[in-house]
Amino acid sequence: MAELSPTSALSSVPRGAPGGGVTIMERRGLALMTMQARRGQEHALRSRIAQSCQADLPERPAFVTGRDIAFVGLGPQTWFVMSEADTPAFHASFRSLVGGTASISDQSGGYAVFRVGGRATREALAKGFPIDLDGRAFNSGDAATTIVSHIGATIWRREDAPDGSACFEISLFRSLARSFWHWFSESAAEYGLTWQDLPADL
Structure with a gap:
């Protein structure tokens, strides 16, 4: 069977005017899940994830x-x-790994994830996010x-880009991706917006 390419949540929308002040890319082809520890199983879940995935589940x-x-x-006890x-x-392997310790819900077709960056990314995001994204309040x-x-x-x-500019990722319901893009493209227009079709690793 031929493998299908992941479909963009923003196919056929205008990509903005190049300028470089703000960049955005859609992270396509990701496996996305929500995970919630079962009652009394958080310690066991954390131990399995640490051993098999080499990651400590965040407590905040x-x-x-x-x-x-x-x-x-x-x-509390819930992760993306x-x-x-x-x-x-x-x-299948991840479900097997956490089996008995957590409940898993596959969200791969339900969410979209965008990576945004550039020298003016905070200014663009501040027009819609009601939280302080300044580096002194919102660290890597x-x-x-x-x-x-x-x-x-x-x-x-995420970690800052090589040029020192901040880098953020945003997840939201896939059905609302066009509404997000409409807001974001207008918010970033004054700084110049570049759509990037580059691979975005974890």
């Missing part, structure tokens, strides 16, 4: 990476899980579940 709203996988703390290996084999690895222009979203800060 935060972003961490492991071996070919990443986790975002959403709330991401992997570039969106294959039946990965989903920090995360928050909030809203952006009336759209529910989770945002986390």
Whole structure:
């Protein structure tokens, strides 16, 4: 059977005017899941993830990476899980890994994830996010579940780009991706917006 390419959540929308002040890319082809520890099983879950994925599950709203996988703390004993290996084999192996310790919900077709950066990214994001994204308040690895222009979203800060500019990732319901793009493209227009079709690793 031929393998289908992941479909963009923003196919056939205008990509903005190049300028370089703000960049955005859609992270396509990710395995996305929500994971919640079962009652009395958090310690066992953490131990399995640490041993097999080489990652310590965040105890607060935060972003961490492991071996070919990443986790975002959403709330008490609840995490957003991401992997570039969106294959039946990965989903089966991960479910087997956490079996009995956590409940898993596959969100691969339900969410979209965008990576944004550039020298003016904070200024653009500040027009819709009601949280302080300044580096003194929102450090690398920090995360928050909030809203952006009336759209529910989770945002986390990655390591800065080589040029020192901040880098963020944003997850939201796939059905709201066009509404997000409409807001974001207008917010970033004054700084110059570049759409990047480059691979985005974990």
